[in-house]
Amino acid sequence: MIDHTGIVVTDLAKARRFYDAIARPLGLATASNSQESFLFGRSAQEPIPYLWIGTIRPSYWVEGSRAGLNQAHIAFIAPDKAAVDAFYEAALSAGGRDNGPPGPREGAVDYYGAFVLDPDGNNIEACVRGVAAR
Template sequence: MFDHTGIVVSDLKAARRFYDAVAAALKLQTISNSPESFLFGHSADQPIPYLWIGTTRPSYWVEGSRAGRNQMHVAFVAEDKAMVDAFHRAALAAGGRDNGAPGPREGAGDYYGAFVLDPDGNNIEACCRGAAAR
């Protein structure tokens, strides 16, 4: 769970296409924020937590940082295994690259997840735990 986090991307149009597909698979939304960014979250009515996605260089970045250089990992909660599977299919169809097919993860208990790399190489995951993962 998080309040917010953010990633910088090099191509906002490609990122929007990718995250629109992922949002639909996870029953989430993307919300326009500015000409250089958008938000990924529940809805405009429930704005937090959110993932900020944009092309603007954040003021807190250290010298030498750029999109895709400092790979980020973000895991989104899925309701069940079917939603994890839908996330993986949608992400691949929208230009993501497989980084771990849907399935249980050894040593993680009742856990089912899938990993994809977004267009800038950030590791994006959807997972479910407990009874939903069995």
């Protein structure tokens, strides 16, 4: 189980529009936590796990790191195939780029997912597993 993860972006407003758009079909939400960042997760009542998204350079990054230099991959659990499809459409409408349309994935049993690149090139996925993926 993941407690939290984070990515650095170049344009907070663009990133916020993108993550606000994909939050709804996944049953998630965004919340501001500073002028330079926001959180992406379930809710204020269930704050963990979360994804921190901000424009400041974390102190633990190695010298020379910057947004989009090392592509991140984050997969979010979707409740069903319709949510994966809605995630994909919302992401494209909010400035994301296709990186694999909704569908089953070769080599994965009972798996349905979609991949998009966020405005900084991070690979963001929504997926459903098991019976709901059939």
